[in-house]
Amino acid sequence: MTKSALQIARATYQPKVPAALKGEVAAVEGKYTQSVADREYIKELFPNTYGTPIITFEKSNGKKQKPAINAGVILSGGQAPGGHNVIAGIFDGLKAANKDSRLFGFILGPGGLINHQYMELTGDIIDEYRNTGGFDMIGSGRTKLETKEQFDRGLEILKKLDISALVIIGGDDSNTNACVLAEYYKATGAGVQVIGCPKTIDGDLKNEQIETSFGFDTACKVYSEVIGNIQRDCNSARKYWHFIKLMGRSASHIALECALQTHPNICIISEEVEAKNMSLDDIVNQIATVVAKRAEKGDNFGTALIPEGLIEFIPAMKRLIAELNEFLVANETEFRMIKKSEQRAYIINKLTKDNSELYASLPEGVARQLTLDRDPHGNVQVSLIETEKLLAEMVGNRLNEWKIKGQYNGKFSPQVHFFGYEGRCAAPSNYDADYCYSLGYTASCLIYAGKTGYMSSIQNTTAPADRWIAGGIPITMMMNMERRHGEMKPVIQKALVKLDGAPFKTFAANRDNWALNTDYVYPGPIQYFGPTEVCDKPTKTLTLEKSKKTI
Numbered sequence: 001m002t003k004s005a006l007q008i009a010r011a012t013y014q015p016k017v018p019a020a021l022k023g024e025v026a027a028v029e030g031k032y033t034q035s036v037a038d039r040e041y042i043k044e045l046f047p048n049t050y051g052t053p054i055i056t057f058e059k060s061n062g063k064k065q066k067p068a069i070n071a072g073v074i075l076s077g078g079q080a081p082g083g084h085n086v087i088a089g090i091f092d093g094l095k096a097a098n099k100d101s102r103l104f105g106f107i108l109g110p111g112g113l114i115n116h117q118y119m120e121l122t123g124d125i126i127d128e129y130r131n132t133g134g135f136d137m138i139g140s141g142r143t144k145l146e147t148k149e150q151f152d153r154g155l156e157i158l159k160k161l162d163i164s165a166l167v168i169i170g171g172d173d174s175n176t177n178a179c180v181l182a183e184y185y186k187a188t189g190a191g192v193q194v195i196g197c198p199k200t201i202d203g204d205l206k207n208e209q210i211e212t213s214f215g216f217d218t219a220c221k222v223y224s225e226v227i228g229n230i231q232r233d234c235n236s237a238r239k240y241w242h243f244i245k246l247m248g249r250s251a252s253h254i255a256l257e258c259a260l261q262t263h264p265n266i267c268i269i270s271e272e273v274e275a276k277n278m279s280l281d282d283i284v285n286q287i288a289t290v291v292a293k294r295a296e297k298g299d300n301f302g303t304a305l306i307p308e309g310l311i312e313f314i315p316a317m318k319r320l321i322a323e324l325n326e327f328l329v330a331n332e333t334e335f336r337m338i339k340k341s342e343q344r345a346y347i348i349n350k351l352t353k354d355n356s357e358l359y360a361s362l363p364e365g366v367a368r369q370l371t372l373d374r375d376p377h378g379n380v381q382v383s384l385i386e387t388e389k390l391l392a393e394m395v396g397n398r399l400n401e402w403k404i405k406g407q408y409n410g411k412f413s414p415q416v417h418f419f420g421y422e423g424r425c426a427a428p429s430n431y432d433a434d435y436c437y438s439l440g441y442t443a444s445c446l447i448y449a450g451k452t453g454y455m456s457s458i459q460n461t462t463a464p465a466d467r468w469i470a471g472g473i474p475i476t477m478m479m480n481m482e483r484r485h486g487e488m489k490p491v492i493q494k495a496l497v498k499l500d501g502a503p504f505k506t507f508a509a510n511r512d513n514w515a516l517n518t519d520y521v522y523p524g525p526i527q528y529f530g531p532t533e534v535c536d537k538p539t540k541t542l543t544l545e546k547s548k549k550t551i
Contacts, residue, residue: 001128006427006528007132007427009528009529010130010131010132010427010528011127011130011131013130013131013430013433013528015085015089015131015433015434015436015437015438016434016464016465016466017434017437017438017441017465017466017468018057018438018458018465018466018467018468018469018470019059019466019467020057020058020059020469020470021057021093021438021441021442021445021470022059023059023060024059024060024061024062024063024064025057025058025059025060025445025470026057026058026059026060026062027055027056027057027445027446027449027451028055028056028057028058029053029054029055030053030054030055030056030471031053031054032051032052032053033051033052033053033054033473033474033476033477034051034477035050035476035477035478035479035480036207036477036478036479036480036493037479037480037481037493038479038480038481038490041481041490042476042479042480042481042490045183045490046179046183046453046476046479046490047183047187048183048186048187049179049182049183049186049452049453049474049475049476050474050476051474051476052451052453052454052474052476053474054209054471054472054473054474054477055446055449055451055454055471055472055473056469056470056471057442057445057470057471065098066097066098066448067098068098068099068100068101068102069094069098069101069102069164069165069447069448070101070102070103070104070161070162070163070164071090071094071101071102071103071104071163071164071165071166071167071444071447072103072104072105072106072113072118072158072161072163072165072166072167073087073090073103073104073105073106073121073138073166073167073168073169074105074106074109074110074112074113074166074167074168074169074170075087075105075109075135075137075138075139075140075169075170076109076110076140076141076142076168076169076170076171076174076177077109077140077142077170077171077173077174077199077200078140078142078171078200078201078424079133079134079135079140079215079424079425080199080200080201080213080214080215080216080218080219080424081133081201081214081215081217081218081219081423081424081425081426081427081428081429081432082133082199082214082215082218082428082432082433082435082436083134083135083137083140083169083199083214083215083436084129084130084131084132084133084134084135084137084436085130085131085428085432085433085436085437085440086169086197086199086214086436086437086439086440086443087103087105087121087126087129087137087138087169087440088126088129088130088437088440089436089437089438089439089440089441089442089443089444090103090167090440090441090443090444091103091121091123091126091440092437092440092441092444093440093441093442093443093444093445094444094447095123096444097444097448102120103120103121104118104119104120104121104161104163105118105119105120105121105137105138106118106138107119107138107139108138108139108140108141109139109140109141109142109143110141110143110144110145110150110168110174110177111141111143112138112139112141113145113153113154113157113158113166114143114145114150114153114154116153116156116157116160118157118161119138121137121138125137131427131428131433132427132428133218133425133426133427133428134425135425144173144177145177145178145180145181146177146180148184151181151184151185154181155185155190155192158190158192163192164191164192164193165192165193165194165195165447166181166192166193166194166195167194167195167196167197167440167443167447168181168194168195168196168197169196169197169199170196170197170199170200171198171199171200171202171204171205171213172200172204172205172478172491172492172493172494173491173492174196174199175196175198175205175455175475175478175492176475176479176490176491176492178194178195178196178453178455178475179194179196179453179475179476179479179490179492180490181194182194182452182453182475183453185452186452186453192452193446193447193450193451193452194452194453195443195446195447195451195452195454195455195456195472196454196455196456196475197214197439197440197443197455197456198210198212198213198214198439198455198456198457199213199214199215200213200215200216201213201215201216201218201219201220201247201248201254201423201424202216202247202248202249202250202251202253202254203216203220203248203251203253203254203257203495203541204248204249204250204251204253204494204495204496205492205494205495206495207473207477207478207495209457209459209471209473210455210457210473210478211458211459211460211461211542211545211546212435212461212538212539212541212542214432214435214436214439215424215428215432216253216254216257216539217429217431217432217435217538217539217542218423218426218427218428218429218431218432218526219247219254219423219424219426220254220257220258220261220423220539221261221429221523221526222422222423222426222526223246223247223254223258223419223422223423224257224258224261224262224523225523225524225525225526226419226422227244227258227261227262227264227303227305227419228261228262228520228521228522228523228524229522230242230244230303230417231262231264231303231520231522232520232522234301234302234303234520235301235518235520237301238299238300238301239300239301239411239413240301240413240414240415241291241300241301241302241303241304241392241412241413241414241415242302242303242304242414242415242416242417243304243306243388243389243391243392243414243415243416243417244264244303244304244305244306244388244416244417244418244419245306245307245308245386245387245388245416245417245418245419245420246258246305246306246307246308246419246420247308247418247419247420247421247423247424248307248308248309249308249309250270250309250312250494250496251270251271251307251309251494251495251496251497252268252269252270252271252307252309252310252496252497253497253541254307255267255268255269255305255306255307256269256497256503256504256507256541257503257539257540257541258305259305259507259511259514260503260506260507260540260541260544261521261523261540262303262520262521262522262523263510263514263519263520263521264302264303264304264305264514264520265290265294265302265303265304265514265515265516265518266286266287266290266302266303266304266305266511266515267304267305267507267511268283268286268287268304268305268306268307268310269307269497269499269504269507270307270309270310270312270313270497271313271496271497271498271499271504272497272499272504273310273313273314274313274314274315274318275499277315278314278315279314279315279316280314280316280317280394283310283314283391284391284394284395284398285398287304287391287395288395288398288399288402290302290515290516291395291399291410291412292399292402292407292408292410293515293516294410294515294516295408295409295410295411295412296410297516299518300410300411300412300413303520304391306387306388306391308387308420310387311366311370311385311387316354316358317358319354319355320351320355320358320359320370321370323351323352323355324347324351324355324359324370324371325486326486327347327350327351328371329485329486330486331350335347335371343368343371344359344364344367344368347359347371348360363390363393365386365389366385366386366390369381369384369385369386370385372384386416386418388416388417388418389416392414392416395412395414396412396414399412426526427526427528429526429528429535430528430535430536431461431536431537431538431539434465434536435458435461438458438465438468438470439456439457439458440456441470442456442457442458442470442471442472443456445470446472451472453474453475453476454472454473454474454475455472455473455474455475455478456472457470457471457472457473458470458471459471461538461542462538462542462543462546462547475492478492478493479491479492479493480492480493501544501545502544502545502547503540503541503544503545506540506544
């Protein structure tokens with residue numbers, strides 16, 4: 001493998017870890033748990049893994065020889081910076097317990113388990129990928145693990161390789177699958193533990209014990225660097241409005257974090273749109289008003305951050321999408337047989353009155369995008385909906401209306417961007433390199449503690465790493481019931497932006513000033529070497545959540 005100078009330098013970086021993980025550890029049980037919602041349903045569906053206690057690892061004075069074990073690892077879902085360090089942490093943890101332990105990676109995600117595609121991960125392979133971005137060590141995939149046939153097929157290869165523990169590294173849907181798999185293997189006495197690790201750049205897999213999902217820190221810093229570059233260009237040319245859509249399937253955590261880092265003129269937060277029952281027209285007026293007020297000052301330029309999942313949070317659009325989901329599930333065969341040129345009219349005639357009128361009012365491109373194939377979890381593929389273009393076009397139309405009425409006399413030249421894949425495979429920041437390695441090492445400790453249906457947890461991560469707290473929480477603790485593909489199913493509850501939380505309150509207190517004044521911040525690239533206050537700082541979101549102070 002040809003390496004860049006940065007890769008070579010990063011290969012020597014030794015991730016910082018909690019003090020408790022340096023040497024022998026003991027698992028200490030805390031309070032017993034319940035699911036976040038729908039407790040009777042979740043308890044009934046997961047009788048063998050529900051209600052188990054939170055685990056914390058502490059230093060142990062004992063020196064007990066641990067048996068050699070074989071473990072497997074799967075990278076599931078979209079990529080996120082730091083996945084390779086999770087695998088490295090698992091590997092090092094297993095080897096520290098017993099040098100004869102082995103780790104197998106399943107190729108291209110959960111599909112590798114079902115299709116019996118795997119490779120043994122040796123020390124030489126692991127060393128090639130330490131502190132690197134991407135998931136290319138073993139690849140990733142989006143196959144859902146949800147049927148008995150899949151579970152049994154996977155068990156065949158696990159038994160053949162004598163694998164007694166499986167670590168699934170993924171987001172909320174992937175860890176939901178891990179929870180279901182753990183329950184099935186426990187119920188059937190398969191003898192295979194299942195451990196999850198919280199991965200997603202979206203930042204929506206977290207709670208009191210899971211402070212952040214890995215990759216969020218790096219991705220937000222990558223996006224913020226490029227937003228800062230655009231803002232510098234924007235402030236230099238002084239003639240363009242940049243509409244920037246940011247990845248984040250549902251929650252607006254990325255948009256909010258990037259706003260805190262860069263101070264754009266406008267940032268829409270989907271959760272606020274829903275809470276205020278805003279319409280698409282309200283959002284257009286909000287943006288156009290800022291554009292007009294800046295124009296009055298002679299500033300015909302600016303930046304607007306748009307969360308990827310915005311469309312689904314506009315209440316009227318949410319109702320439309322919900323009906324579309326149900327309709328397309330029930331009429332998929334008939335719908336696919338209709339000519340594409342006639343599909344729009346077909347849907348308009350089938351929806352209820354309000355949703356039919358809203359759907360008919362949408363631009364052709366957006367209407368078509370709302371009917372595209374759903375992802376494997378039954379969700380609209382919001383990344384394919386060009387919200388940034390839609391808003392830029394509608395704001396331009398609104399400004400033209402105001403110009404005719406003499407209410408606006410500025411110039412509006414929009415540019416559109418979508419930042420998504422650019423941040424998913426970046427070399428992890430020091431924070432993510434440390435956090436991910438610690439998550440992986442903790443996963444190995446959960447395995448040796450005999451736990452299953454648990455998610456690896458690292459807390460207190462705004463403190464120096466040796467004061468971080470390693471442990472695990474039952475995945476059932478995060479579950480609730482939601483409608484997917486027309487059926488109620490158990491899933492991990494997404495953590496959305498809290499409008500009463502310190503990060504949003506800080507943004508809200510500053511956005512009026514950022515809107516009218518050009519107070520841009522230019523974060524620059526991720527720093528891997530240098531003083532800790534530059535290289536190791538966590539996100540502003542996490543800092544604010546833990547300090548409860550404004551910035």
